Amino acid sequence: MAKVEQNLNISALELAAKNAYNNAYAPYSNFFVGAAALTKNGNIVSGCNVENASYGLTVCAERNCIAQAVINGEQQFQTLVIYTEQEKLTPPCGACRQVIAEFLDQSAIVTAVNHLDQQISWTVKQLLPDAFTPKDLE
Ligand SMILES: [Zn+2]
Numbered sequence: 601m602a603k604v605e606q607n608l609n610i611s612a613l614e615l616a617a618k619n620a621y622n623n624a625y626a627p628y629s630n631f632f633v634g635a636a637a638l639t640k641n642g643n644i645v646s647g648c649n650v651e652n653a654s655y656g657l658t659v660c661a662e663r664n665c666i667a668q669a670v671i672n673g674e675q676q677f678q679t680l681v682i683y684t685e686q687e688k689l690t691p692p693c694g695a696c697r698q699v700i701a702e703f704l705d706q707s708a709i710v711t712a713v714n715h716l717d718q719q720i721s722w723t724v725k726q727l728l729p730d731a732f733t734p735k736d737l738e
Contacts, residue, residue: 617683624648
């Protein structure tokens with residue numbers, strides 16, 4: 601994990617997401633995705649999509665990114681960036697929205713970027729209103 605200053609640095613996250621994108625394993629869809637998140641401790645973690653010949657076992661970049669952080673002992677995040685080289689910016693899928701809502705605050709920002717330097721951002725609450733979260737199990 602790379603350590604960064606506490607102030608948000610989207611370009612560092614973009615670079616980490618792009619590097620992860622370059623390692624994506626997507627031979628079936630050819631839809632390559634990289635993701636990077638800034639943890640509350642100021643570390644950057646990243647992930648890419650990993651497909652499988654048994655298609656249902658495919659795991660998205662966002663979920664692999666969050667899992668990578670958890671593996672390294674981090675469970676709290678400031679923000680998450682998704683990188684693709686699609687002309688239409690790529691939002692997280694429904695499964696990833698649920699996992700994002702588990703680990704990022706409702707007010708945290710998720711940003712999709714692409715190779716054309718376009719970007720769009722959402723809050724977690726916008727991505728998954730009325731999310732089922734750990735609080736619902738209390
Ligand atoms: Zn997904």
